[in-house]
Amino acid sequence: MSTEAEVVGPFRRFRRSVMRSVLTRVATVYVAGDDVQDARRVADTWARRGIPATFGFWDDGRDTPRDVANQYLLGLDALRPEEYLSIKLTALDYSEALLEELAERAAQRHLRLHFDSMYPDTVDRTRALVTAFAARWGSKFPIGFTLPGRWARSLDDAAWACELRLPVRVVKGQFPAEPAVDPIEGFDHLIEALAGKAAHVAVATHDPELGERSLRRLAEKGTSRELELLHGLPMRKSLRAAEVLGEKVRVYIGYGRAHVPYAVSKVMENPKMMMWMARDLLHL
Secondary structure, three states: OOOHHHHHHHHHHHHHHHHHHHHHHHHHHOOOOOOHHHHHHHHHHHHOOOOOEEEEEOOOOOOOHHHHHHHHHHHHHHOOOOOEEEEOHHHHOOOHHHHHHHHHHHHHHOOEEEEOOOOHHHHHHHHHHHHHHHHHHOOOOOEEEEEEOOEOOHHHHHHHHHHHOOOEEEEOOOOOOOOEOOHHHHHHHHHHHHOOOOOOEEEOOOOHHHHHHHHHHHHHOOOOEEEEEEEOEOOHHHHHHHHHHOOOEEEEEEEOOOHHHHHHHHHHHOHHHHHHHHHHHHHO
């Protein structure tokens, strides 16, 4: 006779498999597509609502650093003045030559290049490159940096970013680090450290309560701020909270083969987000 664990285990795996299949189909409503033309099409839809975009090409490991750089160059060419490009140094293999190409193109159009966070062990190398990059190019276009709440070191990184006057994006963080930090507590601590000191803060969360709390704290200190939401995740509640507060909103538009799996995995991790997605779809 089968035990409860023997029955429940396979059932849960089957349920997750079915949900992942359904969500992958549903994600096409949210996800831009594979190339920059898809991202531009989605960004234009948001622009008609007065919401600017961030473009971020997401490689899946099959693209060479040269391929990724070419996608970033296309992204810069497609952006409007109020938009900016997020890049991943790991996808460029930290190539200074490729970064120089991006910098020249960004400088021509005076568009921000923003450095996404990746893994904890990449931060020191990224900081060193960004410091040199900012010293050389900082007067010609803005340079941004991402701070994950779940990393204890992010408080030190925040102080460094404030000293360089870098616009920052605060996220909970995808990859854990040691010592472990609760991502929500870490997010709150970062907002407190940045309030009144940062050049600009993008509050990047789909947690309406966390987003509202963070925007209020930054507003109290007179800090330039906005709510940044990921196109590909449910956002109606967050948009409504920002509207009530009278805060600016930006949408990060990820495109490329890696974006759909990421969006689906984030929803699968959070049952509450599944309900938000269902409500969004009913609204659509």
